[in-house]
Amino acid sequence: MLFIIPYLFAPARLLETAAPGLHLPALQTLLARGTRLPCPDGGVEAALCEAFGVSRQQDWPLAPITLATDGGVAGDAYWLRADPVHLRVMRDRIVLADADALSLSRPEADALAAAIGQHFGPDLSPLPLHPRRWYLQYLQAPRLTTTPLSVAVGRDIDPLLPQGDDAMRFRAELNELQMLLHEHPVNQAREARGELPVNSLWLWGGGRLPVTCATPVPLYAGNAEALALGTFCNARVRALPTHRDAQLFSGEGVILLDTLTPAGQIGDAYGWREALRELEQDWFVPLLGTLRGIGPQGLRLVDPVSGKALHMHPRDAWKLWRRPRHLMS
Secondary structure, three states: OEEEOOOOOOOHHHHHHHOOOOOOHHHHHHHHHOEEEEOOOOOHHHHHHHHHOOOOOOOOOHHHHHHHHOOOOOOOOEEEEEEEEEEEEOOOOEEEEOHHHOOOOHHHHHHHHHHHHHHHHHHHOOEEEEOOEEEEEEOOOOOOEOOOHHHHEOOEOHHHOOEOOOHHHHHHHHHHHHHHHHOOHHHHHHHHOOOOOOOEEEEEEEEOOOOOOOOOOEEEOOOHHHHHHHHHOOOEEEOOOOOOOHHHHHOOOEEEOOOOHHHHHHOOHHHHHHHHHHHHHHHHHHHHHOHHHOOOOOEEEEEOOOOEEEEEOHHHHHOOOOOOOOOOO
């Protein structure tokens, strides 16, 4: 069993604020008895693609996969996600807020996308199939590599902007786009209501639709990208289970627990602390209680943001000499 838990291993600055007085005996015991190893840090989408056997193209090709879920037809074209975002200018950096923070309505999305397409033409004409998920279509693949939105939220965007031979063209268009959006009536109305304006697009997830794969293992998740990927790969897509027992932990499959993500992305120590308390009661306590019966293959708790993982095996239940330590250690 693979558990994908972004922000489980929090950055030191967040942990220094959140950890004092935080007592999580089940998680601390698991950390003491399991084996901590490095893992790829490309984000949730990369971890899911690797788990389901979807190969990386220039990017992890989430755009054509989620396109189908949102009602589009990928065909042979190259697709990019071009999600509406808000860029916040700080003193020494520009920080990204994603579409979840915008609560963009369908009419707002349609109006903004239409204005962008009218201004730029085919070079930058987004298709807003969902208010939070917009798409760009190209017959020829641009020479571009991007960073998934989930990795970029809450971070300085400068080192995360598109790279590659065509990157400068896209960056120039995005700079011009910001000026266009600043004057748009939708954004002026949003600002008058005290809401964040849409002032840029985040490009990511480019690729052509991969060959359909067959991965008939369970996927437990609520994330839209995860569900689209699981459906595409013919996984048995299910909601997160309410009954967590040895049979669940000993089987095959992927469980995405992303409740730490909103707080982790923005460095909210209190929110991260409270979300971790919930994971302790809902997941880590039952996992520790059934550790002896998880099966010889064991299980992994993977944080694809920090690049750290915890591997657990049934024999770890007997390592009583490994005493739990403070989370900071």
